[in-house]
Amino acid sequence: MTATAATDILGKLVSFDTTSRNTNIPIIDYIEDYLSAHDVKSYRVPDESGEKSSLYATIGPAEVAGVGLSGHTDVVPVDGQDWDTDPFTMTDKGDRLYGRGTCDMKGFLACMMAAVPDFKRRNLKTPIHLLFSYDEEVGCTGVRPMIGEFGERLTKPRMIIVGEPTNMTVVEAHKGGLRWEVTIVGRPVHSSMAPLGVNSISVAAELLGELARMEEELKTEVVDKRFDPPYSTLQVTQINGGVASNIVPAETWFGWEIRGLPGVDPEVYGKRFRQKAAQLESKMREVAPEASIEIKHSSEIPAFSADQGSEVMSLALKLVEQNETFAVSYGTEASLFHHAGAPSVVCGPGDIAQAHTPNEWIEKVELEKCMTFLDKLATWAEH
Numbered sequence: 116m117t118a119t120a121a122t123d124i125l126g127k128l129v130s131f132d133t134t135s136r137n138t139n140i141p142i143i144d145y146i147e148d149y150l151s152a153h154d155v156k157s158y159r160v161p162d163e164s165g166e167k168s169s170l171y172a173t174i175g176p177a178e179v180a181g182v183g184l185s186g187h188t189d190v191v192p193v194d195g196q197d198w199d200t201d202p203f204t205m206t207d208k209g210d211r212l213y214g215r216g217t218c219d220m221k222g223f224l225a226c227m228m229a230a231v232p233d234f235k236r237r238n239l240k241t242p243i244h245l246l247f248s249y250d251e252e253v254g255c256t257g258v259r260p261m262i263g264e265f266g267e268r269l270t271k272p273r274m275i276i277v278g279e280p281t282n283m284t285v286v287e288a289h290k291g292g293l294r295w296e297v298t299i300v301g302r303p304v305h306s307s308m309a310p311l312g313v314n315s316i317s318v319a320a321e322l323l324g325e326l327a328r329m330e331e332e333l334k335t336e337v338v339d340k341r342f343d344p345p346y347s348t349l350q351v352t353q354i355n356g357g358v359a360s361n362i363v364p365a366e367t368w369f370g371w372e373i374r375g376l377p378g379v380d381p382e383v384y385g386k387r388f389r390q391k392a393a394q395l396e397s398k399m400r401e402v403a404p405e406a407s408i409e410i411k412h413s414s415e416i417p418a419f420s421a422d423q424g425s426e427v428m429s430l431a432l433k434l435v436e437q438n439e440t441f442a443v444s445y446g447t448e449a450s451l452f453h454h455a456g457a458p459s460v461v462c463g464p465g466d467i468a469q470a471h472t473p474n475e476w477i478e479k480v481e482l483e484k485c486m487t488f489l490d491k492l493a494t495w496a497e498h
């Protein structure tokens with residue numbers, strides 16, 4: 116197995132603009148055709164709209180629970196980013212390959228696909244499952260219907276390696292992410308008549324104050340030195356309010372999130388936020404009965420901590436020839452697999468520092484390391 120095949124496939128994968136807001140059907144068509152050209156049958160798990168689909172395939176004995184290799188097909192937007200090259204045309208600059216998704220995480224998908232001919236040649240006793248998901252970048256939502264079919268139409272893997280960029284080290288824990296969207300509707304009046312209106316920005320400021328207090332408390336609630344930073348974080352991520360300098364702002368919208376350590380329940384903070392909002396809402400309604408504060412959960416990824424001494428952890432460490440595992444602060448599909456009873460670790464090519472950035476790149480040597488990893492996995496699966 117060589118990284119050349121992976122590089123060629125990566126160029127093709129990058130050429131599909133699979134920003135999460137777009138359909139991923141063209142890339143799924145491509146992957147499905149590639150697999151069927153190698154005589155590998157795959158199964159789609161479409162979403163309700165038919166615009167998106169996951170794909171699941173098995174090489175080796177069917178209906179035996181084997182090792183899953185998993186990755187997402189979607190990428191984050193390039194909007195507002197300053198790129199030196201076309202993000203959807205992979206550019207080879209010597210040691211590095213540039214393009215949206217090269218690192219996060221089409222590089223791993225390309226390696227999985229490049230390894231297929233070798234997997235097929237082998238006499239696998241333990242099957243290798245290939246899992247391709249969508250909408251990972253918008254809260255790991257797309258993988259959930261596929262997990263829902265584990266044990267029914269799809270064999271539930273005995274363990275899963277999620278190939279998010281870790282520089283081919285083994286990641287056994289990550290924080291969870293919980294996000295909320297808040298819409299505050301007050302009453303607009305001319306700003307000279309402010310007391311007759313309800314200023315939604317002022318209400319937002321009080322809520323932000325409460326969030327700032329919770330942020331401080333989270334720093335000491337649980338401290339886990341495996342993580343950097345070693346505590347749970349809370350922050351406001353987006354805000355938008357007001358329309359003109361002479362109108363009391365009727366509507367303010369903001370988003371906030373908690374990235375919680377294993378052992379922290381972000382819902383406790385969510386509940387406290389709702390209580391504060393309910394108090395403010397009744398005050399607003401004394402002036403404007405139509406006023407409201409609406410709070411929505413926009414996404415949720417549980418915190419993840421693999422079971423110590425699990426088969427998947429020792430296998431991954433053996434394949435990368437390392438004896439140390441790591442924890443990271445970004446969420447992955449590994450936590451959802453883990454909670455569904457498929458023990459998982461995260462291990463893949465590329466550095467998370469390049470993910471989501473303009474001029475995203477991956478080092479070719481990372482693809483080579485990943486191909487070696489998959490070659491050793493196949494050897495292990497033969498015995």
Ligand SMILES: [Zn+2]
Nearest residue numbers: 219220251279
């Ligand atoms: Zn990713």
